[in-house]
Amino acid sequence: MPMTAAPRRAALGAAMPVRGVAVPAADPVRTLSRGLLQLAALAHGTPPQHLLQQALVALQGLVPFDAAWWGEVSAGDVQAGPRNWLHGSIGLSQDFAKEWNALAAVDEFARRSMDRLGEVIRERDVIDGPPEDPRIVAFAERHGLHHCMALTAELPHSGLLFFVSIYRPRSRPEFSDAETVLFGEFVAHLLQHWHHLLQRLQSDSPSRPWDGFALAQSSGELLFAGLRISLALGDACPGWAGPHLPAAVAQAITRAPCTLAVGKAVRLRLEPCGPLVAISMASRQHKPTLAPRELSAAMLYAHGHSHKDIAASLGLTPATVRTYLRTAYAALGVSNKLELVAALRRA
Numbered sequence: 001m002p003m004t005a006a007p008r009r010a011a012l013g014a015a016m017p018v019r020g021v022a023v024p025a026a027d028p029v030r031t032l033s034r035g036l037l038q039l040a041a042l043a044h045g046t047p048p049q050h051l052l053q054q055a056l057v058a059l060q061g062l063v064p065f066d067a068a069w070w071g072e073v074s075a076g077d078v079q080a081g082p083r084n085w086l087h088g089s090i091g092l093s094q095d096f097a098k099e100w101n102a103l104a105a106v107d108e109f110a111r112r113s114m115d116r117l118g119e120v121i122r123e124r125d126v127i128d129g130p131p132e133d134p135r136i137v138a139f140a141e142r143h144g145l146h147h148c149m150a151l152t153a154e155l156p157h158s159g160l161l162f163f164v165s166i167y168r169p170r171s172r173p174e175f176s177d178a179e180t181v182l183f184g185e186f187v188a189h190l191l192q193h194w195h196h197l198l199q200r201l202q203s204d205s206p207s208r209p210w211d212g213f214a215l216a217q218s219s220g221e222l223l224f225a226g227l228r229i230s231l232a233l234g235d236a237c238p239g240w241a242g243p244h245l246p247a248a249v250a251q252a253i254t255r256a257p258c259t260l261a262v263g264k265a266v267r268l269r270l271e272p273c274g275p276l277v278a279i280s281m282a283s284r285q286h287k288p289t290l291a292p293r294e295l296s297a298a299m300l301y302a303h304g305h306s307h308k309d310i311a312a313s314l315g316l317t318p319a320t321v322r323t324y325l326r327t328a329y330a331a332l333g334v335s336n337k338l339e340l341v342a343a344l345r346r347a
């Protein structure tokens with residue numbers, strides 16, 4: 001997720017909606033049209049494991065940047081902060097995501113992006129707040145992340161959020177309004193193409209809820225994973241942080257189709273899916289699918305977070321959180337937190 005080394009000018013201000021910026025009528029429109037045509041061609045002709053990387057290279061031709069980061073993130077809670085599960089990058093170190101996960105709780109810029117889903121955030125849009133946490137400042141300076149631009153959106157039915165962040169160093173100019181529009185529209189189309197691709201791939205696998213479904217390469221590198229299966233793997237394999245499958249699961253890929261027990265409570269079904277492998281949480285009964293925000297609220301509550309923390313984390317009111325939890329209890333057929341934990345973990 002995004003962060004900036006530029007000092008805050010004082011509290012978090014409003015993010016900039018993509019549609020709220022005026023676009024010059026001539027060249028930027030033609031530039032965007034060419035970029036979207038290139039993106040559509042990539043979406044139809046690029047292997048899924050290479051699509052996001054190649055799409056960001058195409059974006060670099062529209063909006064020049066020095067570094068980029070993209071992937072899946074969960075909102076987390078007020079204390080622990082967000083959590084990056086899957087990621088790809090251009091111009092960043094291999095340990096970038098691991099470093100960020102350790103600092104995510106104090107990255108207010110990232111939290112703001114997750115609060116304003118579908119809108120483009122730049123460092124100049126974050127105003128009237130306290131100075132940036134010195135750990136984030138040092139992290140951003142170390143990686144040359146001075147000018148930042150990000151968009152975060154829900155990845156439908158997965159319980160997770162999809163984000164793209166791009167960066168320029170202090171020596172480069174900040175992102176312009178026109179570049180903000182190009183970035184926002186390109187990423188919105190990219191998310192739609194990615195979602196449609198995942199839908200096609202999932203249709204070739206057993207019918208499973210999206211939050212308990214994952215796709216991986218033969219090397220064990222994950223392309224997609226829902227929140228429920230990610231949390232289950234994290235619980236079963238302490239220390240696992242993605243984006244590669246835990247070793248025990250990756251080693252079983254060559255045996256697919258097969259069923260694999262991981263830890264004491266997780267059973268996975270691995271099946272070939274073209275050049276990939278589809279991984280789903282094996283179950284004896286079908287679990288009703290919850291809406292993404294309902295699932296996120298239920299997951300956070302099951303992990304011990306309060307209504308207030310969940311509301312702050314997901315950008316909701318405590319009353320809405322209680323409504324989501326009532327819906328989750330009814331859908332899962334449970335009556336208390338212990339039963340909720342068991343239902344969410346149960347295959």
